[in-house]
Amino acid sequence: MKKPRLRRVDTFVQVHSQVKVPPKPGYNHRNTLLAPLSSRVRTATPVRPCGSLARVDLNAAAGRRRLRLPQRLGGGWLRRWRSATIATASLRRARSCGACWILRIRIPRGDAGVLELGMAGSCPSVAQKALLETPSSRRLSTPTKMNVRRGSHRARSIGRLAHVHTSGNLEEQTPRTLLKNIILTAPESSIMTPKSVVKPVPTPQVVRSSRQESSRGSLELQLPELEPPTTLALGLLAPGRRKQRLRLSVFQQEMDQGLPLSQEPRGNASASSLTSSLSLTFASPLQTQSVQRPGLARRPPTRRAVDVGAFLQDLRDTSLALASPGDSLRTPVATLPTDTVLEDTQPFSQPLVGHSPSVYHSLPFLSHTEAENSERAVSRRTQSSGSRLQNHNPGKPAQLLAGKAKKIDVLAVSLPNNSSAISGEDGVEPLQDGVGEEAEERMEESLSVSEVMGSTGTQGSVRTEKSKGHGEMTEALEAKEPEGSSEDEDISGRTASPELASSTTEFLQARRPQFLEPAPPPSTTVLSSEPLEPLPTRHHPRARTHGPRPRQDPHKTGLSHYVKLFSFYAKMPMEKKALEMVEKCLDKYFQHLCDDLEVFSAHAGRKTVRPEDLELLMRRQGLVNDQVSLHVLVERHLPLEYRQLLIPCAFSGNSVFPAQ
């Protein structure tokens, strides 16, 4: 029931609002609760704490509501009553806010502090928007010292408004009702139909056994059935229009799938058709789903016309061993979409030559657009995030050897696209991990290109080419992307050792002269041992860039958090340089902040910075004044959990948390 819940909100709101001022030790809460409340409550009865206390007022309110009397307490409340109608829409918004739901759900007994907070604290903006009219009227009426009470009034008025307007209005916007509506009005759904068909099975008493029919009918629904339209009609007419829609979709499927499939169930007349239909359904569930729910269908990736001739030539160029996989690839083209998608998402835990070339060769059939590159980047990132650099290695050289042809096309056509995905990582050049990945890619492409050129001497030129390309692309990128990717890779990279990253680059560099030979299928053991070997020897060429990185990165990632907040607050598109400027400002700000805090704590004779110092700082800054207290700011801007830690609240048993 809604009403009692809302009442509780009011109670606890009231109770909490009294504890605005942190009480001195030994302070009796009851007195504080008494005094302000008695001014509002008409009945001057001596009140007992908490529940009974609050209930006094509420019962009066409930009585008034029953009698449909206007709210008491004069003009402000009346205005609020009138503006309630205006605010219903906004109220609905407020109610549909996730935080407000949290408020309603989380109403344990005796926890005064928890409830009202959810309303006011975590959804301040919504609550403020929701009560545009009401606060304005309220502020006129209420006295000045109503900082916390404002929040309480907000919640209270929400409660009252909810009360006033029938639950029907509010029901519309609940997730539950939304779901209900969707379920009721949504078109057919293959997932739902079997159940729905099974449900009305007992009701229509048809000739055959009901359950068999239903199951058969459900199965046949997915099939392009023609044979028992009558049976279907018998079985499905009762449930109604949902089944008719199904039949239409089924008809569609039938048309799509063609006659051969439909003829099969026709041929089998009896129970054997069940099995056949069963088998058939399992074959085509995906398709049916996609037909019935077009939004859920996996779009087959747009494929470019593959230059098979050039592809084959390149294959032949590389090695004879790869010719066979090349042939085998052409056949599974039809099943590529799902396969490639599935394969790409899987980590490269099996570095089989058979697998990797197929995977890699399948890639050229995909579009050479950002989709592919992002996919690769994503797959790479997922790999790296799983700290699978080692597995990455065995996978990669195999792919390199196998997929050089693909690389050519990639490089030639989609270099900018490629580098756009990579330069995101390139932008994090200073990162060890980024270097690892990016270097790997560089090595990859340089390897492939150089292979095509057929000379090791061109590697240097290729590298310069790539670096140039990278240099161009980095400027085109947003600063956020490197920051974002840096964050990801930072997190991921911390798991993987930096030595591994450098070792992989060394390893790939070492592999370069070897790629010309048809490499034997690389084994994980061999490759895992190899990174360790070149480590001590090849560390030098990469050691230059390792200097200031570890100090800058976490600092920058932490700052980027606030930079993102800046861009969020600004609500306007920003330039990269502006963001860098914001970073500098934040740096300076932090320095100033620390200095100030030091001075304040020294003034108090302490060596620890305490919240009082912070309050003084905010006073100096003008954020906190007599009108706006620190608690209000905490309420407004911090999430609920932090507010609990900061603002002392009274809980049941006369205890205050956090302790004063």
Next chain:
Amino acid sequence: MAFSTTVFQRKYIKRKAPRGFLKRVFKRQKPHLRLETSSDLLVHLNCLLFVHRLAEESRMNAFENKYGIIKKEHVQAAAKITKLSTNFKLGTTNLGTFGLHLKKLTFRSYYKTRFCELLVSHFLREVD
């Protein structure tokens, strides 16, 4: 005791404060000082408000110049204004403790304090 009895419906906080980052920054700047648990969050609050003010200012600047995008210059100008309004201590003066006793500080009072400090320092120098 009361804290443990509350049950949260959600398991994660939407906008977490980077407490580790803040603590690390503070330690780097002032290794001889300590930062308390709650003050960590208040520092985060302060940062939020600062960033908020900065963003508002830069947004206003951009609007004034009729730009659809916030540019570096807007941010710079906004930063100047915001820094001034936040009354950061400008280094350590001999009479640095003056600023501590003031409760309300506005633009005017800020400049007054500076002016007073200058005057007094000047006077003292004269005396010397």
